[in-house]
Amino acid sequence: MRTTWAGVVLVASVAIAGCRIESKEEFAGVPAAARATRLPDRLELGVAATPVGIASIDIDANPAGAGLPAGEGTHAQGIPIYAQKCASCHGAKGEGLATYPKLVSPDTLAGFPFGKDASIPKTVGNYWPYATTVYDYVHRTMPFTAPGSLTPNETYALVAWLLAENRIVPMTAVMNASTLPKVQMPARRHFVIDDRTGGQPFR
């Protein structure tokens, strides 16, 4: 099938780009990227994605709030949902169980010490730099046995529960597409972008 396609490409490239005919051997050695330059800009493959089709899988939310759906929730609304859908793995208070991670650590840590001590659990409260990530991840992956099954309201309520238990927002805070992107996470200022490009010294 590849050979056939290569032949088609050869003929097409001659016809379209008017380039000289090359031996098959030469042609076979040309990288795909170079071959592509002899083709039209578009091969007109693929079919148009429909708005409904895109919406069915376009589940991400970003720090600016893009992608956050309508709906809202509070810590109080999150309590029964957490108890029913989260506590069996993460513990009644978000303390973590067995291999499932701890979610709540309201105490302030001096100096972001994670690089010195691997035993400190990284949680939403002490390590996650963006609040919108909590919505994105909970909605995307939880509960573990039924990912994607939480409604927007349930997700906002769980986000409010997590942020309030970590003492990042008040217990009464309402989380929605407008309020969540404004939440400042304490860990954010500790993150730096990798600027290494190889060479020396080791960093």
Added chain:
Amino acid sequence: MNDSEKAGLPESPMSRRRALGVAAGLVGGAVLTGTTLDAMTQVPTAKVPGAMPAGGAAVVSAPAAPLPVAPPDASMIPGIASGPLSTRSPFEMPALTPVGITTGSSLTPLQHIAGTITPSDLHFQRHHNGIAVIDPHRYALTVHGLVDRPLVFSLEQLKRFPAMTRTCFVECSGNGRSAFRAPKREMTPQQVDGLTSNSEWTGVSVAALLKEAGVQHGATWVLAEGGDAARLSRSVPMDKMLDDAFIAYAQNGEPLRMPNGYPARLLLPGYEGNMCVKWIRRLEAIDQPNMSRDETAKYTDPLANGTARQFSFTMDAKSIITSPAYPTRLTGPGWWPVTGLAWTGRGRIERVDVSTDGGRTWTEAELSNPVLSRAHTRFEHMWKWDGRPAQLMSRAIDETGYVQPTLQTYRDTRGAGTDYHFNAIRTWLVEQDGSVYFGG
């Protein structure tokens, strides 16, 4: 001629020895005594072929299949007939370990790999909520976001683009964590660094797909999302996507193995494995990184100076000696190949040095040709062991001049709590009786 042939030694000393040991048990061990082939001995308790000695993480043995009875002389009787798929010799039982994992890792037995290509069924696996089962006829890759023409590609349509084939490694950026955090003498190369594998991949360049959709001005990143139950998502810089990113639908000459992303996955040569999203279902052109969990809460590197490094995408130069290494044993003084793998996400491996005296002196190792960019590179150093304790190390240097750091430098610079990109020099301790142990 490969390295093993060059050295006049069996291709995979340990597994070959094991095979012959088994054969010897069946046909009478005396015939093998004194040959070079039993020079390496598996120690100490592996009674089942393929069983990894205990130590470190959970270790799972390959199922003990019944071994055929090898005739005393296979040249004296007709052989067996062919089947639809060839299988490994039943005397060879390399295995991923641990297995039964839905969230976590199964590691490649680096000590059983010859050359540079990882057999597809031995490619390491890292899953975040199990192996997705996807019908290729219903597979779809959606390209949307900041594009002129949002498009959906079927698998068949992906295969109608000009194909590209390249060999590159995929390494989990958590590779080496347990060796760093909790080193044990009884760790195999698999347990130390088995979260890296190397394949020849075939697919379509992401640039071609993006060109088809028409990327709009201001699209600086692309969100890649998988169709597994983790819907794993990572933001990838547009520059990387337009440079050498590709959607692979084949691995080592055949469709991807299911655990490696069947029917299609993203590959970003040199970047950490987590970004090479398996079971890829969506590429969204975006104007800022998404800050998904796996690029914030995970896959970031806390440092000793109280910061956390983010977007450390490129895998740093690294190497590991895969033989001799625990649990093999040198049976006597003489010439031994010290061989292993080196790789870097920043291009080609320039040089690999080997030390047999704990880093006091170094000798440049031979590299198998060809040395490919962002691919596993095989190195070998012939070493005449004098029968005294020794410390074997390898040090990779890449084309940027990056030098794989010592464990001391690594720990001092990154901090004991650092979480990813564990690329310090590894040490194997050879004891006087020929036993080899992991030395950190």
